[in-house]
Amino acid sequence: MSIVGTTVIPKMHMLHTCPFCWKVRSIAEHLDIDYQKVQVNAMKTKKELRFAGDWGKVPVWTEANGEIIVDSTPIMKHIDATYNGGALWQTTDEARRDQWIEWVDTKLSKATVPILYGSLSSALKTTTRVSKLETFGFFSKRLYAWAGFPIMWGIIARTRVKKDGRKPKQLWHDLLTEFTDEFGGAPFFGGESPDLVDLAAFGYMRSISPFPQFSQLEDHENGIAWYRRVEGTLKV
Numbered sequence: 489m490s491i492v493g494t495t496v497i498p499k500m501h502m503l504h505t506c507p508f509c510w511k512v513r514s515i516a517e518h519l520d521i522d523y524q525k526v527q528v529n530a531m532k533t534k535k536e537l538r539f540a541g542d543w544g545k546v547p548v549w550t551e552a553n554g555e556i557i558v559d560s561t562p563i564m565k566h567i568d569a570t571y572n573g574g575a576l577w578q579t580t581d582e583a584r585r586d587q588w589i590e591w592v593d594t595k596l597s598k599a600t601v602p603i604l605y606g607s608l609s610s611a612l613k614t615t616t617r618v619s620k621l622e623t624f625g626f627f628s629k630r631l632y633a634w635a636g637f638p639i640m641w642g643i644i645a646r647t648r649v650k651k652d653g654r655k656p657k658q659l660w661h662d663l664l665t666e667f668t669d670e671f672g673g674a675p676f677f678g679g680e681s682p683d684l685v686d687l688a689a690f691g692y693m694r695s696i697s698p699f700p701q702f703s704q705l706e707d708h709e710n711g712i713a714w715y716r717r718v719e720g721t722l723k724v
């Protein structure tokens with residue numbers, strides 16, 4: 489719970505560059521919800537999130553009444569249900585919605601690491617930027633900027649890129665084609681306006697926006713047109 493003036497507002501524990509946090513930020517901005525962002529120390533997430541049990545990951549959403557919700561998609565559903573009557577999750581075709589939220593949370597979530605860390609030069613660019621954007625201690629910031637990139641590149645991203653076989657940009661383009669083709673000519677997955685699936689997908693893509701690699705996604709004509717349409721619905 490957090491008190492600003494006399495008003496009690498919800499808060500979100502987050503990391504600036506975490507894609508799952510961008511999902512929650514996107515729905516909150518779409519619905520114009522007043523909440524407080526609490527940046528955690530990237531090296532001390534477990535410790536700083538101990539209040540939420542042993543989940544240990546961001547985002548963590550704390551409602552004004554003290555209720556704690558974890559995991560980005562359940563948080564999005566909670567926000568929609570609490571502040572919006574569940575309208576973003578409501579649909580006439582639940583099977584399609586459930587299939588695609590699952591697709592977004594498995595396919596798009598796995599595409600963020602390869603584009604950011606999939607080559608040595610992009611990994612270096614990313615970790616340097618992350619070390620500037622996130623909260624670290626004085627020494628761990630420098631340590632992360634220099635030691636983080638070979639770890640992310642060498643161990644995590646390279647394995648994923650190799651396993652998929654496609655270049656990270658190609659992977660994103662294929663996913664954006666698959667997703668936007670599903671709209672059946674409508675401007676959004678949700679039809680004439682974005683729904684929770686749009687906002688979740690948008691959140692993953694938006695998490696790349698602070699990095700130079702975002703230009704590789706801007707090359708996808710239908711994908712970026714959809715992205716700008718969703719962006720246009722945010723109240724920021």
Ligand SMILES: N[C@@H](CCC(=O)N[C@@H](CS)C(=O)NCC(=O)O)C(=O)O
Pocket residue numbers: 503505506507508533534544545546547558559560561
């Ligand atoms: N399924 C979770 C994943 C959250 C997650 O993995 N967050 C990362 C940051 S991007 C984290 O907090 N990692 C810390 C850890 O695992 O120790 C969600 O959608 O919220």
